[in-house]
Amino acid sequence: MNIRFLGTHNSESKDTNPACILIDHFLAIDAGGLVSSLSFSEQLAIKALLVTHHHFDHIKDIPMMGLTFHIHNSRIHIYSIKPVHDALAYIFEYPEKFYTNFLTHPQEKPTINFTEIKPLEPFIIKGYSILPVPMKHSVPSVGYQITSPSGKKLFYSGDTGKGLAESWQHISPDLLVVEVTAADGFLKFEKEASHLTPALLKEELISFKKIKGYLPNVITVHMFPQNPEKELIIRELNQIAVDLDTPIIPGIEGMQVTL
Ligand SMILES: [Zn+2]
Ligand SMILES: [Zn+2]
Numbered sequence: 001m002n003i004r005f006l007g008t009h010n011s012e013s014k015d016t017n018p019a020c021i022l023i024d025h026f027l028a029i030d031a032g033g034l035v036s037s038l039s040f041s042e043q044l045a046i047k048a049l050l051v052t053h054h055h056f057d058h059i060k061d062i063p064m065m066g067l068t069f070h071i072h073n074s075r076i077h078i079y080s081i082k083p084v085h086d087a088l089a090y091i092f093e094y095p096e097k098f099y100t101n102f103l104t105h106p107q108e109k110p111t112i113n114f115t116e117i118k119p120l121e122p123f124i125i126k127g128y129s130i131l132p133v134p135m136k137h138s139v140p141s142v143g144y145q146i147t148s149p150s151g152k153k154l155f156y157s158g159d160t161g162k163g164l165a166e167s168w169q170h171i172s173p174d175l176l177v178v179e180v181t182a183a184d185g186f187l188k189f190e191k192e193a194s195h196l197t198p199a200l201l202k203e204e205l206i207s208f209k210k211i212k213g214y215l216p217n218v219i220t221v222h223m224f225p226q227n228p229e230k231e232l233i234i235r236e237l238n239q240i241a242v243d244l245d246t247p248i249i250p251g252i253e254g255m256q257v258t259l
Contacts, residue, residue, distance in 0.1 A: 001023060001024060001146070001148040001150075001152045001154060001258070001259040002023070002024050002025070002256060002257075002258055003021055003022075003023055003154060003175070003177075003256065003257045003258075003259065004021065004022040004023075004025075004255075004256050005020075005021055005219075005221070005251045005252065005253060005254065005255040005256070005257075006020040006021060006022055006028075006032075006033035006034065006037040006038070006253065007019050007020035007021075007030070007032040007033030007037070007221075007253065008221040008222070008223070008250075008251035008252055008253055008255070009221075009222065009223060009224070009225040009253075010057060010181055010222045010223065010224060010225075011057075011224070011225060012032075012057075013225065015225070015253065016225045016253060017032050017033030017036060017037060017253055018030075018032025018033060018057035018058065018060065018222075019032045019033075019057065019058060019158070019159075019179070019221050019222050020032040020033035020034055020037070020061075021156060021177065021221075022034075022038075022046070023128075023146060023154070024128075024148075025042070025045050026045055026046060026047040026048070026126065027046070027047065027048050027050070027125060027126075027128060027146070028046050028048070028049045028050070029049075029050045029051075029052070029144055029146075029156050029158075030050075030051060030052055030058040030059075030158065031049060031051065031058060031059050031060060031061040031062045031065070032057050032058055032060060032061065033061070033253070034046070034049075034061040034065055035061040035064045035065060035068075036061075037253070040068060040072075043065060043068055043069075044068065044069065044072055044074055046065075046076070047077060047125070047126060048077045048078075048079060048125045048126075049062075049065075049076060049077070049078045049079070050078075050079050050080065050130065050132075050144050051078060051079070051080035051084045052080075052135070052141050052142055052143060052144070052156070052157075052158025052159065053080075053081070053083070053084065053137060053139055053140060053141035053142070053158055053159060054083045054084045054086070054087035054088075054139060055139065055159065058158070058159070059084065059087060059088065059091075062076075062078070062088060062112070063091065063092070063099050063102070066099075066100070066102030066111050066112055067100070067102075069102075069111050069112075070100070070102060070105075070106075070111040074111075075109070075110075075111055075112070075113050076102075076111060076112050076113065077113045077115065077125075078112055078113070078114045078115070079114075079115045079117050079123070079125075079130070080114070080116070080117060080142075081116065081117060081118075081119070081132070081140055081141075081142055082116050083139065083140050085103070085114050085116060088103060088112070088114070089101070089103055117132050117142075118132070119132050119133065119134045119142050120132065120133065120134070120170065127149040128146055128147065128148055128149065129146070129147040130144055130145070130146055130147075131144065131145040131147075131170065131171070132144055133145060133155075133167050133170050133171060134166075134167065135157055135158055135159070135160040135164070135167060136160050136161040136162065136163045136164060136167075136194060137158070137159045137160050137161060137194045138161075138193060138194040141158050141159060141160065142158065143155060143156055143157040143158050143160065143167065144156050144158075145170070145171045145173060148259070152174055152259040153171070153172060153173045153174050153175075153259075154173055154174065154175050154177065154259060155171045155173035155175070155176050155177065155178075155216075156177045157176070157177065157178040157179055158179065159179050159181075159194065159195060159222065160178070160179060160194065160195070160196060161193075161194035161195060161196065161200075162196065162200045162203060162204060164204045164207065164208075165207045165211060168204075168207060168208045168211045168212060169211060172212060173216045174216055174217070174259055175216055175217050175218075175219065175257065175259055176208075176216045176217070176218045176219070177218075177219050177220075177221060177251070178196070178201065178204075178218060178219075178220055178221070179195060179196055179220065179221055179222035180195075180196045180197065180198055180201050180220040180221075180222065180223055180233060180237065180250075181193075181195035181196060181197070181222050181223055181224065182195065182197055182223070182224055182229065182233065183197060183198070183224075183229050183232040183233045183236055184197045184198055184199045184232075184236055185232070186229075195222070197233075197236075198233060198236035198237050198239075198240050199236070199240075201218075201220070201237075201240065201248075202240045202243065202244065205218070205240070205244055205246070206244070209244075215244060215246040216246075217246070217247050217249075218241075218246065218247065218248040218249070219248075219249045219250075219251045219255075219257070220237060220248065220249070220250050220251060221251045223250065233250065234250050237250055
């Protein structure tokens with residue numbers, strides 16, 4: 001399984017994109033960096049897009065991809081929970097035809113084919129098994145475990161706060177891609193906003209090991225890109241990697257990993 005990190009931060013600039021990964025060139029999770037990171041042919045090669053939740057940084061590229069797919073008479077297959085469908089419908093329609101509604105246009109065969117999924121109900125896309133797992137965020141949200149045809153497993157958390165013991169019960173990844181948004185000094189804010197800091201990640205990884213008996217390799221995404229906070233997060237993550245004796249790598253745009 002080839003995993004390409006297209007967006008690994010929580011904000012956008014010429015060097016950073018919001019959260020977004022691409023698996024084996026055809027399966028994307030979240031839409032924070034699908035347009036600016038990919039050529040048109042790479043965008044059109046995406047056969048399925050899994051979305052974790054409806055916050056704007058995770059859905060923002062969907063309207064522009066809609067136009068590209070529409071121009072090429074192709075379709076995007078999006079899989080997510082109902083609030084994501086409702087948010088897209090709202091964006092497309094508000095206040096009056098904000099943009100072409102690719103959920104319903106063209107009428108005979110809409111450009112976006114949205115499949116509503118339910119947490120903990122697995123499904124298959126091109127031989128890859130997908131398991132949506134409920135996460136702890138400020139709005140309904142699911143992470144996804146992807147199992148490749150060869151049996152390699154990736155879990156992508158999307159945005160989440162603490163308290164993941166229940167979620168860990170359902171997964172057994174070789175690689176955990178998990179959000180860590182801010183440094184520990186922002187603990188209060190992050191608790192309120194349902195995100196993780198390095199200290200909170202450490203608690204969750206200890207909980208994972210207790211439940212599953214091992215620790216997967218970890219790559220973190222969704223962090224603030226500004227210094228000095230970025231340097232602080234990386235320093236705190238390095239310390240946790242030492243404490244837990246497991247690799248924890250802060251993701252950067254353009255990084256590729258093979259499982
Ligand atoms: Zn969010
Ligand atoms: Zn986010």
